[in-house]
Amino acid sequence: MFINKDLNDKFNPVTSHVHNTYSKVDGSGAAIVIIENDRVVTENYWGSHSKSLNARTTQEDTQFHVASVRKSYIGFAVAYAVHHGYIASIDDLVTKYLPELDTSLLNGTTLRNLLTHTHGLMEIDGEISREFALGQSWAYRGINIHLLTKIVKKTTGKTVSQILSEQVFQPLSFTESGWYAESNDKLAEVIREPGEPNWHPYKSTDGDQMNMYVSARELAYWGYIHLKEGFINEKQIVDKEVLKLATTLQSPKLIDVDLPQNGFLWFVKDLPAQKSEIGELVPKGSYQILGYTGVAVLVIPKHHVVAVRMFNSFGSPAGFDYLPDIRSFGDTVMRCL
Template structure:
């Protein structure tokens, strides 16, 4: 039934990715601040840090790479007209995505200026998900996957040290922060969806493990 919210599983019994939590968070932010997600990020982060390659777009742009979706149509560009920050039509360069990771690596402080409260960064990037009987489930902060105890279904590679955190994008984009190594790593894609035979979990875990293997060398 539409417009009905219900709990699918008791807390700690399962891990399920659903957009409803993000939608609820967006609505809370809008009602309490009277601003959109885009307004807040532009005013408090993007503009102060000089970001010029990160934004939500409602129309096709010459300098933006198209997101390729499985389709028989020639034009793969399917973009939402909402630029409030609520939809998956945000574009960012590898450089600025890495800098976003660096902001979190430095707990919100760049060049002696605190752009985001340190407490907020630490809450977002530390373990917040409830303890579950199944220890192999992914572990989460707030919107970030975090590395705590070994977990078979974690999105973060086995070799990546505890205390690291990672966030994923609509097209498989991956931003990994490894505080133990003072390191930020980014990979970028522009294709949505998984081709036949593609093992998503193995692939995204291999990213972090490859980074760690490079450090060992």
């Protein structure tokens, strides 16, 4: 896949915003790519793959660890399973597909709850417990991702990575997006804060672990595929309905209306919500996903814009609050329009 470039200074304030964030987090490399009206209008790279002497310079084919941004790819796989009938409905009980789980503990938990972080479950040392009553609140935990990837494999007979490869990566010639068991010279190192545990070297490449790396340009293309509803180069290459499912509001009605809102794991902008990670100025119908390494992709259909930022930092250093920063990122994009 290739998108023509028409680089200009329209989004210079966003470039400055990303560079400013880069100076605050503990990373060695960063990037920004913005697509507007079917053209790459901003593209910049800074730093290197690590803090080592003679480390590879950050460039177009540099692949960053995307952390929780991988959930948008998992959301696609679930939407694929729903659209093709492998999963009858996201309002089905989780235990319909995973009957070995404790029915009393899950207590009516549905796939919708897993997809929108309203399940109330948590897992510590392999033991599942309930954090809050089903559908009564919102919490960002890992157990829902573990369960969703199991359901995808059980119902479709394919792994998340196989579905993405067949449905997206191969048809669009993506070569800089995937799950890796071993390092290579195109993968930027994850820079960790002192005292943070080392990043786990996961061996599975099924798409069920946190070892996904993507280049800035292919993450922007990923957002662009959703923006265009799979209609690329005058052809319907990716199924429109799968993409629409993934980015449409799916959250159940919650007691606290200020909690974040989700599609198939994407954060979506619908009604005003004080705890949303999407900027106040970003219009309704937009969607975004963010990773713990600071990586983010924001899609604004109303203005035909995709904005991607990439860092290779891990977590938030002292004094840095990611939530105001990512909201400000989106609001800065909007001020440029």
